[in-house]
Amino acid sequence: MNKFYITSPLYYVNASPHIGHAYTQIVCDAAARFEKQLEGGDTFFMTGTDEHGEKIEQAALKAGYKAGEEKKFVDGIVPRFKELWKTLKVNYDYFIRTTDTIHKKTVEKVLQILNEKGKIYKKVYKGWFCTPCENFFSNAEVNEGVCPDCKRKLERLNEENYFFKISEYQKELIDHIKDDRIFITPDIRKNEVLSFLEKNELQDLCISRPKKRLRWGIEIPFDKNFVTYVWFDALINYISGIGYLNDRKKFDSLWPHVGHVIGKDILRHHAIYWPIILLALGEKPPKSIFVHGWWVIGGEKMSKSKGNVVDPAYFTDKYGVDALRYFLLSAVGFGYDGTFYEKLFIDKYNNDLANDLGNLVNRTLTMVEKYFAGVVPDVEEKDIDNEIKSNTEDLPGKLADAYANMNSLSALKVVLERIGWANKYIEEKAPWKLAKEDERKLKIVIYNLVQTLAALAICLYPFIPDTAGKIWAQLGMKEKIANIKFKSNQRSRPSLWGIVTSGTQISKGQPLFPRIVSGKDE
Numbered sequence: 001m002n003k004f005y006i007t008s009p010l011y012y013v014n015a016s017p018h019i020g021h022a023y024t025q026i027v028c029d030a031a032a033r034f035e036k037q038l039e040g041g042d043t044f045f046m047t048g049t050d051e052h053g054e055k056i057e058q059a060a061l062k063a064g065y066k067a068g069e070e071k072k073f074v075d076g077i078v079p080r081f082k083e084l085w086k087t088l089k090v091n092y093d094y095f096i097r098t099t100d101t102i103h104k105k106t107v108e109k110v111l112q113i114l115n116e117k118g119k120i121y122k123k124v125y126k127g128w129f130c131t132p133c134e135n136f137f138s139n140a141e142v143n144e145g146v147c148p149d150c151k152r153k154l155e156r157l158n159e160e161n162y163f164f165k166i167s168e169y170q171k172e173l174i175d176h177i178k179d180d181r182i183f184i185t186p187d188i189r190k191n192e193v194l195s196f197l198e199k200n201e202l203q204d205l206c207i208s209r210p211k212k213r214l215r216w217g218i219e220i221p222f223d224k225n226f227v228t229y230v231w232f233d234a235l236i237n238y239i240s241g242i243g244y245l246n247d248r249k250k251f252d253s254l255w256p257h258v259g260h261v262i263g264k265d266i267l268r269h270h271a272i273y274w275p276i277i278l279l280a281l282g283e284k285p286p287k288s289i290f291v292h293g294w295w296v297i298g299g300e301k302m303s304k305s306k307g308n309v310v311d312p313a314y315f316t317d318k319y320g321v322d323a324l325r326y327f328l329l330s331a332v333g334f335g336y337d338g339t340f341y342e343k344l345f346i347d348k349y350n351n352d353l354a355n356d357l358g359n360l361v362n363r364t365l366t367m368v369e370k371y372f373a374g375v376v377p378d379v380e381e382k383d384i385d386n387e388i389k390s391n392t393e394d395l396p397g398k399l400a401d402a403y404a405n406m407n408s409l410s411a412l413k414v415v416l417e418r419i420g421w422a423n424k425y426i427e428e429k430a431p432w433k434l435a436k437e438d439e440r441k442l443k444i445v446i447y448n449l450v451q452t453l454a455a456l457a458i459c460l461y462p463f464i465p466d467t468a469g470k471i472w473a474q475l476g477m478k479e480k481i482a483n484i485k486f487k488s489n490q491r492s493r494p495s496l497w498g499i500v501t502s503g504t505q506i507s508k509g510q511p512l513f514p515r516i517v518s519g520k521d522e
C-alpha cells in the first residue's frame with residue numbers, strides 16, 4: 001500500500017510564526033492524524049523552513065547580523081517555529097531546512113539535470129520584483145510600480161539571469177489539471193489556475209539572482225556568479241526531504257502520492273512552476289493540492305511584513321492549545337478567508353467547547369460517580385439500544401465523508417451534532433429521576449452515554465488531541481488514544497460500540513473547558 005505523504009509549505013524565517021502559519025500547520029497535522037488514526041493509513045507528514053533569498057538576507061541585516069552571517073540568523077529563528085509546533089501538538093515526521101546539505105545537493109542536481117536537458121538558458125531580465133513576496137512580475141501585471149499582491153513598492157530589475165523553459169509544458173499541465181491527475185481543491189482554485197493558463201502564455205521562469213546583488217542562496221552549479229531563485233530552491237524540498245537523491249526506495253514509496261497544503265497566495269508556484277519542474281525532470285507531478293484561504297485582520301491578510309499579526313502564544317497561554325486548534329479548524333470552511341477576532345473565539349469556545357462538549361463529559365462522568373461509584377454499569381444484551389449503537393458506529397464513516405477535501409468545519413459539525421444529541425438525551429431521559437424509579441433504565445442510559453463519549457473522543461482526536469486524550473483517560477481507558485487505529489472506510493472495521501467495557505473504573509478530572517466570562521477565565 002502506498003503511503004499518504006502530506007506537506008506543509010516551508011515557512012520563511014524572517015520573523016516569528018503567526019496565526020496564519022499556525023493555521024496551515026494545524027490543518028496538515030489534523031489531516032495526518034486523521035489518516036493515521038481513523039483511516040489506519042500509513043502517513044508521512046513533512047514540514048520545514050525556507051531560509052534563503054533576499055527577504056531573509058534583509059531581515060538578517062536588519063537584525064544586526066553582518067553580510068555572511070545569515071546562517072547564524074536563521075539558526076536563531078528556526079527553533080521558534082519548532083517550539084510553536086511542539087506547543088500546538090503538531091506531530092510531523094520530518095523537518096526539512098533549505099540550508100540542509102542534502103537539500104542543497106538536490107537543488108544542484110536538479111539544476112544540472114535540467115541544464116543538461118537544455119531546459120535552462122541565460123538572458124537579460126527586464127521586469128519587476130517584489131522582495132517581501134519574493135515574486136517576479138511582468139509590465140502587464142504591474143500598475144504604478146506596486147506589487148499586485150501586497151501593494152508594496154516593487155524593484156525594477158534589468159540584469160542577466162538564468163531562465164527555465166516552462167512555456168513548453170503549458171498544454172500538458174492544463175490537461176493534468178483538467179482531468180484531476182493534479183487534483184486542486186477547492187474548485188475555485190482549480191478554475192483560477194486553469195483560467196490563468198488558458199488566457200496567458202506562460203513566461204519562462206527566472207531562476208537565478210546575480211551574486212553581486214544577492215549572496216544568500218544556493219549557488220548555480222554551472223555558474224558560480226549566480227545563486228538560485230528562492231522559490232525554485234524551496235519547492236524542491238518536497239522531493240529532497242524524501243530521498244530523491246539519497247533514498248530512492250523511500251522516494252518511490254511516497255512520490256507522487258502527496259497532498260500539498262498551501263495558502264491561496266502560493267497557488268501559482270505549486271500548481272504551475274512545481275509540476276513543470278517535475279515534468280521536466282521526468283518525474284510525476286503531485287497528486288493533490290489543497291488550498292486554504294487567509295486569516296484576515298481589518299480586511300487585510302495577516303502578514304509578518306505588514307506587522308498586523310496575531311501571536312498564537314497569546315491564545316494558547318490564555319485559553320489553551322486545543323481551544324486555538326478548535327477555533328482555527330471550525331471557524332471557516334476550508335478554502336475560505338476568516339476574520340480573526342477574540343470575541344468570536346470566545347463565543348465559539350463557550351458554545352461548543354464549554355457548554356456542549358465540556359458539559360457532556362462532566363455530566364456523564366459525574367453521574368457514573370454518583371450512581372455507580374465510578375464504575376461503568378453492566379447492561380444486558382437485550383437492553384442495547386440498536387439505534388444509538390448504530391449511530392455511534394456510523395460516526396467515523398460520516399466524519400470521513402464530511403472531512404473530504406480537508407473540510408474540518410463540516411467534520412466538526414458531525415461531531416458537534418452528536419454531542420448535541422447526547423446532551424438532549426440526558427435531558428429527555430432525566431437520569432436523576434430514573435435513579436429514584438428504575439435502576440435498569442438508569443444503567444442503560446449511562447452505558448449509552450459512556451460509549452458515545454468514547455466514540456466522540458476518537459473522532460475528536462485528529463482535531464483536538466489533548467482533549468480527546470483527557471476524555472479517553474477519564475473514561476478509564478488504559479491504552480493511549482494515539483495507539484487506537486480505526487478504519488472508517490471498512491465494513492469489517494472494529495466497532496466503536498462497547499469500547500469501554502462494563503466494570504471499568506472511570507477517573508473524572510477537572511472540567512475540560514471552564515467558561516470564559518468577558519474575556520477572562522471564570
Ligand code: MSP
Nearest residue numbers: 009010011012020021050234235262263294295302
Ligand atoms: N516560503 C514560502 C513557501 C515555500 S513552500 C515551498 C512561503 N512562506 S510563508 O511563510 O510566507 O507562508 C507559509 C504559509 O503560511 C503559506 O501557505 C501561507 O499561505 C500561509 N500564511 C501566511 N499568512 C497567512 C494568513 N494570514 N492566513 C492564512 N495563511 C497564511 O510562502
